[in-house]
Amino acid sequence: xxxxxxxxxxxxxxxxxxxxxxxxxxxxxxxxxxxxxxxxxxxxxxxxxxxxxxxxxxxxxxxxxxxxxxxxxxxxxxxxxxxxxxxxxxxxxxxx
Numbered sequence: 128x129x130x131x132x133x134x135x136x137x138x139x140x141x142x143x144x145x146x147x148x149x150x151x152x153x154x155x156x157x158x159x160x161x162x163x164x165x166x167x168x169x170x171x172x173x174x175x176x177x178x179x180x181x182x183x184x185x186x187x188x189x190x191x192x193x194x195x196x197x198x199x200x201x202x203x204x205x206x207x208x209x210x211x212x213x214x215x216x217x218x219x220x221x222x223x
Contacts, residue, residue: 152193158186165218170206173214187216 154162157180164171164179176183187203194201200221207215 152190152197154189154193155186158189158193161186162190165203165216170215170217173212173216176216 152159152162160179161171161176161183164175168175173183176186180186191203194203201218202221203216204219205214206217206219209215
């Protein structure tokens with residue numbers, strides 16, 4: 128409890144252990160669906176993301192901002208840029 132009698136602080140509020148880590152980020156429906164792909168496949172292509180959102184770059188930006196805001200130490204990085212436009216992204220640790 129905080130110094131003021133009866134007033135709760137954030138430390139007093141317990142987190143729900145049944146909520147998955149991925150669900151803790153505040154993301155739009157499309158961004159969340161793309162975010163889950165990184166846990167399922169590891170490496171995700173731009174064509175896979177386009178099946179969910181045509182503007183997948185905006186969803187990647189949204190995920191990166193949420194990861195930064197939550198201080199997870201993770202980011203989405205371009206790991207392979209193909210000559211025909213087939214690019215692969217991955218969830219990686221941020222560089223210090």
